[in-house]
Amino acid sequence: MGSTVTVIGTGYVGLVxxxxxxxxxxxxxxxxxxxxxxxxxxxGTSTIYEPGIEELLAExxxxxxxxxxxxxxxxxxxxxxxxxxxxxxxxxxxxxxxxTAVRTVTEQLAAAADRPFTLVMKSxxxxxxxxxxxxxxxxxxxxxxxxxxxxxxxxxxKAIEDWYATxxxxxxxxxxxxxxxxxxxxxxxxxxxxxxxxxxxxxxKYASNAFLSTKISFINEMANICDAVGADIDSVAxxxxxxxxxxxxxxxxxxxxGGSCFPKDTRALDFISTINGYQFTLLKAVxxxxxxxxxxxxxxxxxxxxxxxxxxxxxxxxxxxxxTDDVRESPALDIVPLLIEEGAEVVVYDPIAAEVELAEVExxxxxxxxxxxxxxxxxxxxxxxxxxxxxxxxxxxxxADAVVFDGRNCLDPAAVRGAGLRYMxxxxxxxxxx
Ligand code: UDX
Numbered sequence: 523m524g525s526t527v528t529v530i531g532t533g534y535v536g537l538v539x540x541x542x543x544x545x546x547x548x549x550x551x552x553x554x555x556x557x558x559x560x561x562x563x564x565x566g567t568s569t570i571y572e573p574g575i576e577e578l579l580a581e582x583x584x585x586x587x588x589x590x591x592x593x594x595x596x597x598x599x600x601x602x603x604x605x606x607x608x609x610x611x612x613x614x615x616x617x618x619x620x621x622t623a624v625r626t627v628t629e630q631l632a633a634a635a636d637r638p639f640t641l642v643m644k645s646x647x648x649x650x651x652x653x654x655x656x657x658x659x660x661x662x663x664x665x666x667x668x669x670x671x672x673x674x675x676x677x678x679x680k681a682i683e684d685w686y687a688t689x690x691x692x693x694x695x696x697x698x699x700x701x702x703x704x705x706x707x708x709x710x711x712x713x714x715x716x717x718x719x720x721x722x723x724x725x726x727k728y729a730s731n732a733f734l735s736t737k738i739s740f741i742n743e744m745a746n747i748c749d750a751v752g753a754d755i756d757s758v759a760x761x762x763x764x765x766x767x768x769x770x771x772x773x774x775x776x777x778x779x780g781g782s783c784f785p786k787d788t789r790a791l792d793f794i795s796t797i798n799g800y801q802f803t804l805l806k807a808v809x810x811x812x813x814x815x816x817x818x819x820x821x822x823x824x825x826x827x828x829x830x831x832x833x834x835x836x837x838x839x840x841x842x843x844x845x846t847d848d849v850r851e852s853p854a855l856d857i858v859p860l861l862i863e864e865g866a867e868v869v870v871y872d873p874i875a876a877e878v879e880l881a882e883v884e885x886x887x888x889x890x891x892x893x894x895x896x897x898x899x900x901x902x903x904x905x906x907x908x909x910x911x912x913x914x915x916x917x918x919x920x921x922a923d924a925v926v927f928d929g930r931n932c933l934d935p936a937a938v939r940g941a942g943l944r945y946m947x948x949x950x951x952x953x954x955x956x
Contacts, residue, residue, distance in 0.1 A: 525602075526604070527603075528550075528553060530553045530554075530607050530608060531609035531623075537568070542686070543707070546710050548707065596634070601635060601637075604640050607628065609623035628660070636664060638668070642672050646783075648728070669700070675727075689714075693705070693723065727787070774930070831864065836898070838901045840903065841875040857900060868883045870892070893919050898926070899920070901930055914940075927947070929947075935951065
């Protein structure tokens, strides 16, 4: 028999949680303060771009075990045995996680609780938050509210797949009854379950993202060394990745990580360290390297083209990675203003991410329109369309002696060079020196 579940917040994490739990047969009510979102989702249209989500949404609505509500119905009627909090924790100006929404929702749930339930924190919150929320709001509630920290490790574009094929489920709680309830909820997922105290579960989330970011900044530093010594980062990454202690994943060099998690969570962890009187030197370097890596296209273009003024430059890809329309903290968005400052005429193209406000920039509807007359193309996102592009055709529409800067090391250098274009990348084959 399935559980009765409420998921508060239908952002990325909340919506994936809601549709997947419904797919597993639980009875799910998703709550969002935005009536427009609730209406759209109730009509079967997803509010995020995520492969497979609309199918699960349709399935849940049709079966009748998935519904969307606004809090207007009254919290008392919306609370379920298991109530997830999956609201946003955006980055505040000082780098800390902004917990306003988490606090508001927890306070409202505590005030409305008229029977015991389990509150499950899915939002990413700094270590110590769970304890503080319990003391401040839950302890004085009329009914007993159990607390479980259950961080998510979903990748955008692969979220549904990751939900079912996760490497682990982390549950942090001091209550064995609440832990048992959560184990039963996830019974259909074949993954090891790690049970810890609340603060450790909260820390695992930050530590995971900090470690993955460290791998990326490490390989990016190595790529820059490869450029200097004439080595090839692809071979180096393969060589070190064959060591089981290192592993082959997250060793793709490029113009740095973006997205809604790594930039926010690394800065939040740095903030948490600082306010606890500790200087997390390694993490600061990871963040620095990532900020610098985003400038790499400018460094390489300056070498290839003496003056960018009045030159047409195509930026291919706006999303922070392929298969998503998410442009949050995307390196491409940092590059565009720098090019404009140099007087370049910038044209951007992305297969999906269309809804971005960019001043003084031409938007192309097709990659060929973007490349027409361009002196350089910067591949900022490794979309399949770019990987499989006909570079001979590209060369025929681009300016003479044009440059391709492969910011994701995703193209075949021989195909680009063979088409008569100059090829530059990140630590590949000492390419910039040729
Ligand atoms: C990440 C984590 O993977 C996930 O577990 C967590 O819950 C949320 O953050 P996501 O942001 O969706 O997920 O993207 P991911 O695929 O991890 O990539 C993040 C960024 O790192 C992208 O900009 C990507 O281009 C970059 N990246 C990733 C690299 O530059 N090199 C790599 O080897 C891997």
